Amino acid sequence: MPQAFVLAGGSRSQLGLLRQARALGHAVCVIDGAETAPLFAEADHRIVRSFADVDGVLAELAQLGIEPVAVATMGSDQAVLPTARLAERLGLPGLPVRTAEIVADKRKMRAAFEEAGVDSPPGRELSNLDEARQALGEVGVPAVVKPVDGSGQRGVTEIRSAEELQAAVERALAASRAGAAVLERYVSGDEYTVNGFLLDGEYFPMSVTRRRLHPPPPLGVCIAHRYPSNLPPDGERELFRLADATSRAVGIESGPSYVQVRVENGRPWTIEVGARLGGGKDAELAKLVTGFDAIRANVLWALGELSRADFDPGEPTAPCGQVRFVVAQPGPITRLDAAPALELDGVHEAGFYWQEGMVLPPLTSGAERLGYLLLTAGDETELDARTERALEALVVEIAAEQLV
Numbered sequence: 001m002p003q004a005f006v007l008a009g010g011s012r013s014q015l016g017l018l019r020q021a022r023a024l025g026h027a028v029c030v031i032d033g034a035e036t037a038p039l040f041a042e043a044d045h046r047i048v049r050s051f052a053d054v055d056g057v058l059a060e061l062a063q064l065g066i067e068p069v070a071v072a073t074m075g076s077d078q079a080v081l082p083t084a085r086l087a088e089r090l091g092l093p094g095l096p097v098r099t100a101e102i103v104a105d106k107r108k109m110r111a112a113f114e115e116a117g118v119d120s121p122p123g124r125e126l127s128n129l130d131e132a133r134q135a136l137g138e139v140g141v142p143a144v145v146k147p148v149d150g151s152g153q154r155g156v157t158e159i160r161s162a163e164e165l166q167a168a169v170e171r172a173l174a175a176s177r178a179g180a181a182v183l184e185r186y187v188s189g190d191e192y193t194v195n196g197f198l199l200d201g202e203y204f205p206m207s208v209t210r211r212r213l214h215p216p217p218p219l220g221v222c223i224a225h226r227y228p229s230n231l232p233p234d235g236e237r238e239l240f241r242l243a244d245a246t247s248r249a250v251g252i253e254s255g256p257s258y259v260q261v262r263v264e265n266g267r268p269w270t271i272e273v274g275a276r277l278g279g280g281k282d283a284e285l286a287k288l289v290t291g292f293d294a295i296r297a298n299v300l301w302a303l304g305e306l307s308r309a310d311f312d313p314g315e316p317t318a319p320c321g322q323v324r325f326v327v328a329q330p331g332p333i334t335r336l337d338a339a340p341a342l343e344l345d346g347v348h349e350a351g352f353y354w355q356e357g358m359v360l361p362p363l364t365s366g367a368e369r370l371g372y373l374l375l376t377a378g379d380e381t382e383l384d385a386r387t388e389r390a391l392e393a394l395v396v397e398i399a400a401e402q403l404v
């Protein structure tokens with residue numbers, strides 16, 4: 001029976017996992033509901049089926065005669081719970097299903113933080129406007145309303161007055177499969193991503209990056225994450241401590257941890273945690289600036305082969321780097337070409353999430369960003385100059401949208 005490393009999701013953000021699994025000598029089976037999923041072209045085996053249909057996927061694996069040696073995912077919150085369920089059913093290493101359920105639901109996540117005493121903004125769950133009014137009465141303005149099961153900032157709104165509540169609640173409930181939302185205190189201040197990896201309960205810090213955000217609305221769409229964070233060493237250590245406590249609170253014993261934090265008047269607050277590597281090239285950036293290969297660690301963990309020795313960082317390529325996302329006006333995409341940017345100094349990756357012929361919708365979440373650049377440089381001034389040059393070199397042509 002052919003063995004295969006199984007990947008839940010066939011988007012481009014999974015490419016690193018696919019290549020690492022293959023570099024370690026494994027055939028790769030990609031599962032995705034869309035026949036057009038980009039990674040199908042590179043896969044050894046394909047299952048065209050939603051990864052959420054765990055029974056269906058297991059049946060197809062058996063039908064194809066594939067013996068899975070690991071199941072993994074990165075880059076999308078939606079795949080984390082199905083991946084944990086698949087791993088459990090197959091008796092393979094993975095996240096406990098209970099932990100995957102907690103990180104997939106902001107109600108459970110908030111409860112876990114509260115129980116563990118992790119600093120996170122006070123708030124409440126709600127499923128209608130009355131409950132939202134009550135929650136706002138307790139929390140006050142400014143506040144944030146977000147779907148319990150959202151990701152990529154879909155349906156997340158900041159409200160500055162009670163009049164803005166109804167629209168925000170409608171937006172959050174419309175974006176929620178469970179028909180539920182949370183309202184919590186708005187935490188001001190700069191936002192950071194704290195990347196780490198756990199092994200048998202021990203937290204290994206990877207990197208802290210500063211998130212540059214697109215002006216709201218929509219709230220929280222990341223335009224760039226940047227290394228170094230420029231926090232003082234003490235500040236970074238505190239963020240790693242909080243990320244460690246946050247990861248434990250939701251039950252991540254082993255595996256990647258991606259914690260979003262806001263620092264308000266010097267005090268860090270956990271906004272959320274993902275039990276996966278960041279979907280915005282976070283691990284790729286971390287490898288360039290710290291030397292630690294988290295994608296390789298993720299593959300080894302899924303195989304049950306990760307050990308402490310794998311946490312020795314290698315040599316960084318550069319002291320500074322960033323992932324810069326590309327946004328553009330909405331409309332029909334007539335031409336995209338990242339190749340000219342890729343030729344420039346310091347550009348490691350450049351690409352688009354959308355394709356020619358598609359219509360780019362207005363920016364309402366992270367999903368409508370057009371593309372990304374991954375860059376490094378010797379210092380921050382050079383990084384900014386390289387980023388500007390690369391942005392100019394990208395060929396992006398979008399026709400003006402026709403008014404009907």
Ligand SMILES: Nc1ncnc2c1ncn2[C@@H]1O[C@H](COP(=O)(O)OP(=O)(O)O)[C@@H](O)[C@H]1O
Binds near residue numbers: 144213
């Ligand atoms: N309580 C809050 N205070 C301030 N900003 C928040 C708060 N909650 C969410 N945000 C902003 O909205 C973004 C998306 O919220 P998040 O909880 O990360 O949901 P998602 O699962 O959609 O990523 C965050 O990155 C942050 O910028």
Ligand SMILES: [Mg+2]
Binds near residue numbers: 153272
């Ligand atoms: Mg988030």
